[in-house]
Amino acid sequence: MGCSNNAPSTNENARTNDDARWNIIFVLGSPGGGKGTQCDKIKAKYKIFHYSCGELLRQAVKENNKEAELINKYMKEGKIVPARITCELQKKCMEKNEKEYKAFLCDGFPRNEENLKFFFEVMGKDVKVLCTLFLTCPEDVCIERIQKRGGGRVDDNVETIKKRFKSLKEETVPTVNKLKGYGPVYEIKANQTIDEVFKDIDEKLKDLLTTK
Numbered sequence: 001m002g003c004s005n006n007a008p009s010t011n012e013n014a015r016t017n018d019d020a021r022w023n024i025i026f027v028l029g030s031p032g033g034g035k036g037t038q039c040d041k042i043k044a045k046y047k048i049f050h051y052s053c054g055e056l057l058r059q060a061v062k063e064n065n066k067e068a069e070l071i072n073k074y075m076k077e078g079k080i081v082p083a084r085i086t087c088e089l090q091k092k093c094m095e096k097n098e099k100e101y102k103a104f105l106c107d108g109f110p111r112n113e114e115n116l117k118f119f120f121e122v123m124g125k126d127v128k129v130l131c132t133l134f135l136t137c138p139e140d141v142c143i144e145r146i147q148k149r150g151g152g153r154v155d156d157n158v159e160t161i162k163k164r165f166k167s168l169k170e171e172t173v174p175t176v177n178k179l180k181g182y183g184p185v186y187e188i189k190a191n192q193t194i195d196e197v198f199k200d201i202d203e204k205l206k207d208l209l210t211t212k
């Protein structure tokens with residue numbers, strides 16, 4: 001695990017697997033960049049199941065999952081939880097909903113190379129990557145948005161937000177570049193109104209998904 005040297009730079013199956021069991025759209029971006037907000041708009045229009053990996057983790061902590069302590073510690077430090085944990089939660093979530101849905105909006109994952117590699121090792125043969133959306137927004141705008149949203153998350157304090165930005169730059173941005181080998185990657189400017197951002201996203205999704 002975490003062995004990044006031999007991670008494949010492309011994954012032919014993820015791009016061409018037309019009869020895939022799970023068709024995935026990855027949504028990544030700045031903390032406070034609006035991933036959750038935009039995912040709500042996407043699922044309101046298209047037939048796709050949305051799950052947030054951050055929410056799955058917060059839920060696992062609440063339910064006293066055997067890894068709750070570790071998860072909470074990682075999140076408080078703005079660190080990325082090991083993929084064996086996030087992938088198990090995602091797999092369960094897709095299995096639960098696959099009767100109704102063929103497409104899944106995977107919000108907040110993969111955040112580093114270990115996440116990416118493990119995900120495709122475990123689920124690669126079942127997956128087609130429809131695309132990746134990468135929502136980018138200046139750090140000062142994001143910090144202001146996060147401070148406004150409230151909600152009592154353990155990681156929504158300035159100190160942890162700074163660490164989350166560090167992990168975005170150092171780990172997630174290189175991972176997004178790697179994802180180009182798995183399907184198209186669309187960078188979306190998230191420093192606009194909610195409707196303007198959605199318009200840009202919708203432009204990319206309209207040929208990939210079926211409307212409700």
Ligand code: UDP
Pocket residue numbers: 029030031032033035052053054055057074075076078079080081082086107108109110111155164
């Ligand atoms: N997290 C993680 N793996 C994931 C998703 C989330 O480790 O696949 C952790 C990580 O510590 C992150 C936190 O959960 O900083 C919050 O993630 P979320 O996507 O909810 O919020 P964001 O930082 O993107 O606003």
Ligand code: MG
Pocket residue numbers: 035036052054108
């Ligand atoms: Mg979120």
